[in-house]
Amino acid sequence: MKPLIRRYAACALALGFLAPAWAINKCTGADGKVSFQDAPCPGRGETIEARPAMQGATPIQAPPSATKEGAFGASWQRKNYLQTQGVPQARAALERHQRECAAQTEAVAQAGPLRRSALAGTQFAQEREATGAERKTACEARTQELREQLQALEKELGAL
Structure with a gap:
């Protein structure tokens, strides 16, 4: 059996x-x-x-192409961000920095010698000029940095 x-x-x-x-x-x-x-x-x-159309498991479909994106895809979001926030904020930061540098330069120029003696007053003026030159160099370097950042954002926006 x-x-x-x-x-x-x-x-x-x-x-x-x-x-x-x-x-x-x-x-x-x-x-x-x-x-x-x-x-x-x-x-x-x-x-x-008649036979079944497919034998076995259903084949895996290929994922959608990475280059295709919807109406509100990553490139649209980046472009929108650059137009509404990125570039305007970078311009504002550059203008604000230039105003601050101008205010510092003006404040140093208006400050007079605080010491009474002629020798001390001369020494203070030299220190003030050295400090002013250092600040001016630092302001120019930061201004150039901010301009480069703004240009990079504008270039990226133009490419989108």
Whole structure:
């Protein structure tokens, strides 16, 4: 009895791995109407063998192209940011820095010697000039830095 059970199990397993196929008969009646049935046609007709369109698992679809983006994609968001915030803020920072530098230069120029002696007053004036030159150099370097940043943002905006 056990060999018979093994045979049935083997047959069932083999049938499980086979792709299903169905025979469909396309029959044409005497009045010319077409009908489909699983039994053979009594008159004229043809047999159509139907199989599933795909065997096995559904294939994985390729992800959408990285170059395509929607209406509000990353490039639109970047362009919008640059137009509304990036470039205007960079311009404002440059103008603010230039005003601060001008105010510092003017404040140093208006400050007079605080010491009473002629020698001390001369020494203070020299220190003031040295400090003013250092501040002016630092202001010019920072101004150039801010201009380069603004130009880079404007160039990026132009490319978008």
